[in-house]
Amino acid sequence: MTPEPNFADLRPDTDASMHAYERDTERDDPPRRPPERPRARGQSSVADLAFEPHPEVRIGLIGAGGRQGGLVSSLAPVAGARVVAVADRLAEPATAVSDLLVRQGKPEPQTYDGDDAVDRLLARADIDLVLIATPWPSHAPLAIQAMRAGRHVGLEVPAALTIEECWALVDTSEQTRRHCVMLENCCYGRTELLALQLVRAGALGELLHAECSYNHDLRGMLVNDQPWRRQMHIEHDRNLYPTHGLGPVASYFGINRGDRFTRLVSMGSPSVGLQKWRDANVPEGDPRRDEAYRCADINTSLLQTAAGRSIVLQHQVIGPRPYDRRNQVVGTNGIFTDYPPRIFLEDDPVLGGIQGGQGASDSEEEEYRDIDAYLPAFEHPLWRQEGDKAMASGGHGGMDYLVLLRLVQAMRAGAVPDMDVYDAAAWSAPGPLSEESVANGNAPVEFPDFTRGDWKRNRPGIP
Numbered sequence: 001m002t003p004e005p006n007f008a009d010l011r012p013d014t015d016a017s018m019h020a021y022e023r024d025t026e027r028d029d030p031p032r033r034p035p036e037r038p039r040a041r042g043q044s045s046v047a048d049l050a051f052e053p054h055p056e057v058r059i060g061l062i063g064a065g066g067r068q069g070g071l072v073s074s075l076a077p078v079a080g081a082r083v084v085a086v087a088d089r090l091a092e093p094a095t096a097v098s099d100l101l102v103r104q105g106k107p108e109p110q111t112y113d114g115d116d117a118v119d120r121l122l123a124r125a126d127i128d129l130v131l132i133a134t135p136w137p138s139h140a141p142l143a144i145q146a147m148r149a150g151r152h153v154g155l156e157v158p159a160a161l162t163i164e165e166c167w168a169l170v171d172t173s174e175q176t177r178r179h180c181v182m183l184e185n186c187c188y189g190r191t192e193l194l195a196l197q198l199v200r201a202g203a204l205g206e207l208l209h210a211e212c213s214y215n216h217d218l219r220g221m222l223v224n225d226q227p228w229r230r231q232m233h234i235e236h237d238r239n240l241y242p243t244h245g246l247g248p249v250a251s252y253f254g255i256n257r258g259d260r261f262t263r264l265v266s267m268g269s270p271s272v273g274l275q276k277w278r279d280a281n282v283p284e285g286d287p288r289r290d291e292a293y294r295c296a297d298i299n300t301s302l303l304q305t306a307a308g309r310s311i312v313l314q315h316q317v318i319g320p321r322p323y324d325r326r327n328q329v330v331g332t333n334g335i336f337t338d339y340p341p342r343i344f345l346e347d348d349p350v351l352g353g354i355q356g357g358q359g360a361s362d363s364e365e366e367e368y369r370d371i372d373a374y375l376p377a378f379e380h381p382l383w384r385q386e387g388d389k390a391m392a393s394g395g396h397g398g399m400d401y402l403v404l405l406r407l408v409q410a411m412r413a414g415a416v417p418d419m420d421v422y423d424a425a426a427w428s429a430p431g432p433l434s435e436e437s438v439a440n441g442n443a444p445v446e447f448p449d450f451t452r453g454d455w456k457r458n459r460p461g462i463p
Helices: 018-022 066-075 091-103 117-122 136-148 163-176 190-200 219-224 227-235 243-253 273-281 371-378 381-393 395-413 421-428 430-439
Strands: 057-062 081-087 110-112 129-132 152-155 180-182 207-215 261-268 298-305 310-316 328-331 334-337 342-345
Touching: 057 066, 057 117, 057 395, 066 081, 066 091, 066 395, 081 091, 081 117, 091 110, 110 117, 117 136, 129 136, 136 152, 136 163, 136 227, 152 395, 163 180, 163 421, 180 421, 190 243, 190 328, 190 334, 190 371, 190 381, 207 243, 219 227, 219 273, 243 310, 243 421, 261 430, 298 430, 342 371, 381 395, 421 430
Parallel strands: 057 081, 057 129, 081 110, 129 152, 152 180, 207 310
Antiparallel strands: 207 328, 261 298, 298 310, 328 334, 334 342
16 A cells, blocks of 8 residues: 655645746746656556545635636535635635635635635645636646645646646656546537447447547637736747547547557647737737737647557637537547537448448438437436536536536545546647647657556546
């Protein structure tokens, strides 16, 4: 049995206090590093580490902005979870989240504000889990601080902005024996879990390829509402938000559970759309008119896995297009693709018959089919059992409720979480890796193996 760590021996991260929200986000990625780095003596994997059982999961919230309010609403119907404290640099949003909990009929939590708000929250002895929903540059530092204080972490996406931060999350989780679970809600979407069931049943055949994206017109929000997020477009040219599309694909391919990402090539379009929208909507003399945006309107990356599979990963938040995450997985027997969701199977176990195989003929049978016919056989058990509650919670079509439900359930049962720090690191890594590839003329970049070889072993993930 691994001894319980002495958290007092772990040096705190002095940069990870609440003021990190507003600190300068400029950072330099380290030089190119080998795919794997050795573990420190006495450090071991957390891949099979079960939570200690908790009859009730006592939660501290770090960050009290709009995203945290959404998580609080989705957490409300989850049994066995109680928010005991809220920390934010500013008093008003912390109080607003507290008031929201009271309106839901929950006990009023303690609120903390000021630059030492996080320190005071983490000093409490009655917190089992910390949920972090803050601007991206503070994610990894705050998660590291929380784990070093002895708390498990649920972390908003992306988990890290540099490869060094990815490794720091992995090493801190292994050293402290605290889990760091990135709250990638899209892994629990209804169609994503339907696709996962099709994959596991072998309905798509042998898997070959997937395509995923985050396509969401955010021009107005970037210019008007979230200066910290707009700053990322000034400082970086990369895929800024890879995990919503990539997380579900990682589940389909068993990434870190029999396969892994090995290399990435990335390229970007011109950067013109955000400038045009700003110039059309922001008055002359406004300081935003002087900003220069580096980030490509569209970043496209091609990833390869150890099993030889390929993945197209795309990011576009600049430009007029409907929201979608693509969510496509291709096998030797057919394809599932989303937005709208549809299926094409050559040997169809539900509707019967053989489609395809006609080459360039005009066969009318070669058409996608609606998913409704496949739901009785392939609807995921989570959606069968929890779908009504998930939809009633309202958070991103029920995904927020399910990601929080599964985390709380694992903690209460003393089980291994569905997602772990290795997933958080691997799914966040395309951000800095795509920037490295783009900066070097679209050169291939090797993926680190954050599991240090443990990816070869099949183990549970998303249920």
